[in-house]
């Protein structure tokens with residue numbers, strides 16, 4: 140099975156999940172430092188203080204990437220390394236760290252793909268309302284300008300936001316992620332200000348100029364939503380979930396409007412909608428050069444009229460997500476559903492955009508362990524990735540313009556509220572010694588990259 144020439148096979152990580160060194164290099168505090176240090180928020184009280192210690196071992200990690208033959212590497216910049224207090228002039232030490240990383244990638248012929256916001260907002264901005272405050276969108280554009288001026292000459296792919304749904308709803312609606320708010324109006328305000336930040340950041344980057352024909356885009360986590368039972372009420376529940384999880388982001392970005400059904404659903408319950416001002420939607424829907432999609436699973440949902448808003452996602456939509464009994468689940472408890480990815484890719488082409496698409500994350504957690512010989516044999520991850528690669532190949536045969544695929548993740552890392560208990564890496568990390576061991580899947584993936592497609 141061959142992929143097109145030049146297909147960008149890579150892996151992805153995020154700053155807070157791997158870097159550690161939270162008090163070094165002039166870095167300020169982020170909302171994830173605060174959240175992870177708040178008792179009860181993260182499994183076992185884990186924090187990103189040390190994580191994979193990547194900040195101290197970029198060379199070792201770059202060499203590993205080169206061993207795997209990666210064509211691309213997606214990473215994120217920690218905003219508090221660049222602006223420790225969220226505003227004001229950039230911290231040169233922070234910019235230098237990422238310059239060294241990018242130079243190291245270039246020396247190894249690995250294409251850098253940079254994410255500007257993967258959830259580590261400077262705490263100083265949170266203290267002024269964070270993403271519920273419109274000023275944060277402006278601050279984000281200012282920060283973007285500093286990073287772009289420093290690295291635009293050598294980074295060809297720029298992603299403004301990673302998964303605004305997660306930042307908005309897990310962070311502000313359901314309280315499972317930093318900053319831990321539980322209020323739908325805050326989630327809708329955060330949604331709007333994140334998207335506005337994206338629009339302003341695009342404008343800012345384009346105003347700096349485009350040294351190397353750089354590609355600017357945004358990454359959404361998209362999940363097809365399905366009725367769990369053959370009932371009209373479940374179909375409607377699935378429509379509400381599709382509205383909040385997918386259309387609330389796709390519609391403003393590609394059509395310049397918020398989905399009416401979702402805005403009126405919340406409005407009917409006394410919840411303020413996105414705080415839109417004149418001209419915002421034009422900025423938000425400015426053209427992107429590509430769309431990044433992170434795909435993990437489908438939402439299977441039931442109508443649940445008695446549900447009251449809680450920490451359970453979609454509870455405020457009177458919906459109960461379920462995991463189907465049949466079929467394989469990952470160590471996260473997520474169902475393995477490769478067809479959901481091809482479905483979503485075809486839908487994007489049919490309903491939203493002709494822009495090139497990159498899978499900017501896909502992968503699975505496995506209960507990995509090093510065996511007595513020190514090997515980590517993750518056959519489950521290999522079959523998961525193989526089935527998803529085949530699914531996207533099918534979507535490409537239906538005309539989807541998919542240009543690349545970043546496996547989540549390069550290394551095992553700090554999995555947000557799950558701490559270090561969930562391992563997503565192609566490379567195993569022994570956190571006590573920081574020893575890296577490529578798993579069976581890493582060797583297998585290197586072969587996929589060499590052959591430009593899975594075998595057979």
Ligand code: FCB
Nearest residue numbers: 153301302305360547554
């Ligand atoms: C995504 C995140 C990424 C990682 C994976 C498992 O939602 O973007 O950081 O945690 O899930």
